[in-house]
Amino acid sequence: MVTAAYSYLGSSTLDDGLTLQTSGGPAAHPRFFTGFLTSPGAAATGLLAVAEVARTRYFRPLPPASLDPVVTAGSDRLRFESFSGCCGVYARLDVLPGGLDGEILAHGTTNVDVNLPLQRALTRVGRSDPMHVAVGPDDLTVTTFDGPLVEKKVPLPSRWLRGFAEAQVLTSRFDARAAIGVAEARALFQRLPATDKSVLWAVPAGRSLRFTSRPTPGAVCLPGAGRLSALKPFLRYATGLRVFGPAVSAGSAPVASTWELSMPTLRLSVTLSPEPSRGFSGEGAVLEALASDEVADDADLISALLSWDPAIDVDALAGASGLAAGRVRDALTQLGTAGRVGYDVAEAGYFHRTLPYTAAAVERMNPRLAGARALISAGAVTLGAEVSVVVSGDETYHVRHESQSCTCPWWAKHRGGRGPCKHVLAVRMAHAGETAATIEKAEAAA
Numbered sequence: 001m002v003t004a005a006y007s008y009l010g011s012s013t014l015d016d017g018l019t020l021q022t023s024g025g026p027a028a029h030p031r032f033f034t035g036f037l038t039s040p041g042a043a044a045t046g047l048l049a050v051a052e053v054a055r056t057r058y059f060r061p062l063p064p065a066s067l068d069p070v071v072t073a074g075s076d077r078l079r080f081e082s083f084s085g086c087c088g089v090y091a092r093l094d095v096l097p098g099g100l101d102g103e104i105l106a107h108g109t110t111n112v113d114v115n116l117p118l119q120r121a122l123t124r125v126g127r128s129d130p131m132h133v134a135v136g137p138d139d140l141t142v143t144t145f146d147g148p149l150v151e152k153k154v155p156l157p158s159r160w161l162r163g164f165a166e167a168q169v170l171t172s173r174f175d176a177r178a179a180i181g182v183a184e185a186r187a188l189f190q191r192l193p194a195t196d197k198s199v200l201w202a203v204p205a206g207r208s209l210r211f212t213s214r215p216t217p218g219a220v221c222l223p224g225a226g227r228l229s230a231l232k233p234f235l236r237y238a239t240g241l242r243v244f245g246p247a248v249s250a251g252s253a254p255v256a257s258t259w260e261l262s263m264p265t266l267r268l269s270v271t272l273s274p275e276p277s278r279g280f281s282g283e284g285a286v287l288e289a290l291a292s293d294e295v296a297d298d299a300d301l302i303s304a305l306l307s308w309d310p311a312i313d314v315d316a317l318a319g320a321s322g323l324a325a326g327r328v329r330d331a332l333t334q335l336g337t338a339g340r341v342g343y344d345v346a347e348a349g350y351f352h353r354t355l356p357y358t359a360a361a362v363e364r365m366n367p368r369l370a371g372a373r374a375l376i377s378a379g380a381v382t383l384g385a386e387v388s389v390v391v392s393g394d395e396t397y398h399v400r401h402e403s404q405s406c407t408c409p410w411w412a413k414h415r416g417g418r419g420p421c422k423h424v425l426a427v428r429m430a431h432a433g434e435t436a437a438t439i440e441k442a443e444a445a446a
Contacts, residue, residue, distance in 0.1 A: 020133065030108065032110075033134070039266055045234050050082045059276045087159045087279030090280060107308040109354045168350075174257075202221075221256070238263055241259065253417055267346055295334045311349035312332070338355070372429055
């Protein structure tokens with residue numbers, strides 16, 4: 001497993017104000033933001049929800065994990081993100097410009113320490129209690145009168161990074177499917193079973209939603225209603241519920257969806273993987289972008305042009321880079337695989353973040369991509385006009401170009417629903433000109 005170790009100067013605290021310890025950014029242990037939150041009770045509840053998702057395994061529950069949310073400071077907002085222990089639920093709290101009464105001092109991304117004492121303190125924050133937030137300490141005190149510096153190291157698992165990448169690709173294909181008022185949302189949540197792991201479909205019905213067991217056009221998938229539990233405490237502050245998902249038709253397989261509670265100053269959302277037993281880290285939606293040399297070059301160019309604006313303007317990047325808008329989107333997908341870019345379904349746009357990973361490290365986290373490169377390096381791919389042949393171990397598989405299908409067991413099981421198999425990837429890469437020599441050269445350069 002590839003990990004990045006985060007270290008903290010101490011524990012996060014809630015005394016006269018909330019101080020969230022950071023572990024890095026553009027400067028050593030910086031303060032990203034200092035000021036008051038204008039909706040303190042709601043913000044505390046939302047942060048607790050993100051922390052709850054981080055320590056929960058919704059599929060095959062185990063003891064709580066000690067994983068801390070990621071916080072990103074943009075030009076005018078804060079975003080707190082986490083994945084569940086099973087990597088099947090992605091949670092995010094967006095503190096919007098109206099929710100901040102203070103100054104963003106620096107832009108960047110880090111892990112924050114939401115420890116048990118802080119969680120208990122946040123539960124005591126009332127709707128109108130003053131709440132001051134400083135993301136990071138004011139100074140670097142190695143030793144204090146109370147004792148030596150305590151450094152806490154927290155690994156960010158590779159599954160989280162892969163989850164960020166997959167969630168970004170999947171949600172970029174979402175559209176808003178339904179919006180209901182908070183009264184209807186409360187009634188809806190009361191009807192949902194607390195631990196249900198079945199796949200339901202939500203269909204707009206008047207001012208609310210009704211649930212069916214089969215997909216229909218316009219429906220939104222609800223895979224595992226119990227995984228929405230972290231949203232419930234926020235209902236007392238929200239003004240409405242919006243639901244996002246991809247287009248579906250009768251007979252569609254389960255798909256991911258986003259459920260968002262919002263108010264003028266905050267948005268709290270959870271994105272659910274297509275099935276409770278499936279984590280985002282294994283969806284394979286990013287593999288095609290990773291396999292393209294052209295996209296990698298485009299991503300380097302777009303990376304240099306990224307700013308910390310609240311939303312990334314694809315058309316502006318296209319104009320600045322000279323690339324077509326489609327190539328810019330592909331480049332953003334590539335950057336998402338290294339945690340550099342996320343996607344906000346509420347604003348239908350990308351946003352900038354930075355995580356301590358390189359694209360090369362991300363490639364090592366994707367076994368299918370590594371397997372495809374190994375097949376090319378071994379000379380196991382024979383390209384054909386309509387069907388290519390891939391020898392893998394003692395087996396020979398056939399990849400049809402038009403349908404992008406394969407005769408391997410992976411394809412037979414998933415039918416392309418979890419990304420391409422390594423044989424299809426290898427054929428695509430070989431068609432694009434990748435050879436054993438180009439792979440060796442790239443590995444030597446890395």
